[in-house]
Amino acid sequence: MSFRRRQEVIGGAPSAPSPGVNSSRNPVLGAPSRGPLSPPSRAPLRNTPHVNPTGPSPGLHNRASNNDMLTQHPGIRPSTITSQPTLSTGSADLDRLLAHQGLPLGNSLLIEENGTTDFSSVLLKVYAAQGIVHNRTAGKLNTHVIVIGSDQHWGRQLPGLYRGSSKEQKKNKVATNESKVTVGNINDSNLKIAWRYGLKKDSPSEELSDPSQTYPNYQHAFDITSSLLPAPAANEMSFVPLNVPDYSKVMLHIQRIISQHQGKLIRIVLQSFLNPAMYPPQLIQHNQSLNFIKSLRHLLHNSPNISLVSSVNLDLYPRHNALVTMIEMLFDGVIELKPFPPELVQMMERIYKNQPAKIKQGFLNVLKLPVLSESGLMVIKEIEYCFKNGKKKFEIEEWSIPIDEEEEERSTTKDIEF
Amino acid sequence: MSHQAQDFSLFRSGEVIPQALIDSQAFRSCFTYTDTQGTSSSWLTTCFVENLIFGTCNINKDANSFKTSNFSLKNPRSRVVIVSFLHGISFYNKTWVKYLGVESSFQGDENLSFFDLSTAEAPVDKLFKPVIAALKSSALPCTLILDHPELYFLTNQCSINEFMSQISYINSLANVLVSTFADANLIDLNETDSSTITHRQTEFLTKLYHRSQGIISIRPLETGRADDVTGTITVSKGSISFEDEAKNLETNEQQYLYLVNKEGFVKVFFR
Incomplete structure (x- = not known):
């Protein structure tokens, strides 16, 4: 039994390693020698994962036909x-x-x-x-x-x-790789199930309803x-x-x-x-x-x-x-x-010492x-x-007023002691 | 059980601007309406224009009330001349399409003429020349609306007395409605430096109040912002009464609450 390496383009020419990627860790395998797989039989599978989320929608194409600058401007x-x-x-x-x-x-x-x-x-x-x-x-x-x-x-x-945090950048890289037609991606059982049950049918309309997809380069x-x-x-x-x-x-x-x-x-x-x-x-x-x-x-x-x-x-x-x-x-x-006045800043730093993201x-x-x-x-x-x-x-x-739980606890304890 | 209609009116007769005031040959009135930040009076300007032309008032009925009127833009109750120092006509067109039934590309006509003086730098004695010519040439009664004229004298070398004498002259030719800012920051009766904005605006407001038959103050709620109330409208008598010239007319002193929604619809309630 042989295994095909994930992320490898089927039937495609071996891609050059991207800059920053150690080529020794990404050896080019002899995929062409294994013969091309039949793309037509996998057409539904190819279409679903390859919908470009940032690509222009039909509505955008209509707008683009208008010569007016205001409607053409992204x-x-x-x-x-x-x-x-x-x-x-x-x-x-x-x-x-x-x-x-x-x-x-x-x-x-x-x-x-x-x-x-x-x-x-x-x-x-x-x-x-x-x-x-x-x-x-x-x-x-x-x-x-x-x-x-x-x-x-x-x-x-x-x-x-x-460009995103280092974690997000890594995630984006993985997502980009997964969007390529590779053996690993095509064998993904989730996609097969999604295609079989028609779960992917709704995705284009969902994308259209999302403003960030309708106006991808707006902000x-x-x-x-x-x-x-x-x-x-x-x-x-x-x-x-x-x-x-x-x-x-x-x-x-x-x-x-x-x-x-x-x-x-x-x-x-x-x-x-x-x-x-x-x-x-x-x-x-x-x-x-x-x-x-x-x-x-x-x-x-x-x-x-x-x-x-x-x-x-x-x-x-x-x-x-x-x-x-x-x-x-x-x-x-x-x-x-x-x-904020310094007192409020100090109070927020004290209250949110474990949740710095909440400090405004x-x-x-x-x-x-x-x-x-x-x-x-x-x-x-x-x-x-x-x-x-x-x-x-x-x-x-x-804005919501930060609640000093320690202060509250202290006052409650005091009351009980009293 | 009958309910009293909570209609907005400036006069005891229940009208916004009565026919008797428009028709009066001997007497010309002056009304001042003031706004502040957060309570722009542009909707009231549109309401006055509608009432002067059609005799209807959208805030007392609905947006289509002008359609039921016997008057029209071609056959108005009164000709309206707007002199705006703040907005261009395109600003008002957005609401006029809805409340006056004009085209969105409307640029004014002889019965509803618009003078955009937002960047005017002419000397005050020449500033109103085209306006005065329009008023003099009109065979129909005219009403002039001055939209925030303080933006002229605060940015040009012009004394308040000179400006007021122009308004007085125009008022001798037509009824006048003046809208102006009256933010608390702009008014200080103790200000002694005559070159400051506060001194000039205070002087203008004081002199205007002493020339007016009625004063309408549009203010935010003192208790803070509310979702169901935008602010208050207070109608009070000015320093000059109608008694001598038009005995039947009397300013209806009243306070209202009002609500403007995102679509621009206005509803008025008694306070």
Whole structure:
């Protein structure tokens, strides 16, 4: 009795060992000498395991036939509420929080941050990186990022794609190998049973109903400890300097870049708005800055392919400042990042010392949601969500007050003793 | 057992905007409605437009109420001129399609004209020239809706007195409804620095209140967010009464609770 080695392609040419794999541990066997197996008789078996989960569905093919950029772009999907074209902010949890599964095109998002932390810049970077990744995955330039107030150095700091933990990477490798037509895979008894009882029939429709399958390249996970390589090129990202006497020059510069990139999705990043370290004094005047935001708002509302994400530091401009109130009025969506006070951080570290994943970093308040707030819906949610900036993603969860079980136990014991 | 209809009205007669006010040749009214963050008044603007044109009000009945009216966009109760400093017409079109029956590509016509002044930088004496021309040329009674005009004077070199004199002049030609922000952060009567946003907005609101026959305040609930209530609407009398000019008209001082849902439908209840 002879055994055929698993992972070996039937009838195929022996594949070259993949880089990083020790070829001595993966010897090429003489499979062709054993004669090819009859593929037609195994057709049902071949079809089921080879459905590409990330492949385009028939619906996508129809959309692709449309020449319109908005429908062709892999990074655009309809809003789940208003059906408006929507793009991903680069953070799946933030997309969910915005209620549209992203930021509707022609809308703006303001991220306010308290304290000396810089969580908002992480969100801005994943927003920009998501646009660049769409260029890379589509194989053509379909997105352009405009960064106001920063230079190329900022572009080089964009996070790279998250490849998964070492465990997940190993798992993915196994899954990729298993998807190949090998003797081991075909002999898999589970698949035979599944095929016999028709259990695999439902899988294509299940895939279609899953949004991540319908829009496979809509959003990606980013690893903030890595860098996006290669760094964004000049045809992917432009920088608008702020060393100008007034904002009209900035607006002209932005409009020129947009006209140079017709037919592309434009993502505008406005980092640390009104930060005196980046903005010259003449641009911090309230009427100048409000005029600038008004102009950006007008540009966004009249362009179907532009979106804007900005950040502002609330330590420099507190929320009770009238200027911040007016800026909030002019943005379509506003969220506030409020890091926990040190006492709460210490308490969480004590309570969750065995479950570090449960330790969050701050509150996330929702002040405005794109489209919904303008229509009169009350969406203000304060101290209802919390966030954690992890390596894999910017997590946003509903906030629940941590329960100090030790404290509770102590008080119960005391009562009994008493 | 009969139930009292919990209808939204600005006047004791039970109407939102009565015919007598529209028809009055000698008297022009001014109403102010204020909103804050979380309680955008755009739905009320649409409600006023519907009522001025068709005489109906979707929040008192349903979205199709305009279809039963004797008036139409071609034959309106009053011509409406909207001057918006915040939104473009495409923003309002989304709801107008539903509540006024216009096309989604509607760009305004002579009975419902729209002026987008969201990026206007013209001097204040020239700012309203096309608007004044439209009001003067109209044979039908006109009502002007000013959508957040503070965005003009807060971003341009213009004194509040100059701006108010323009509003007063326009008010002599047509009934005026003014929507404006009234967030607590924007109002401080003790602010002395006249260059600040707070001082200018406070001055504007104070002067506007003293010119108004009615004030409508749309605010979130003081007790915090609720799933079944969006906020409160408070209708109160302004500093000028109707007594001398239009004796039969009286502002209906009332407080309502209201609910806006995700589809944009609004329901109003007595408080």
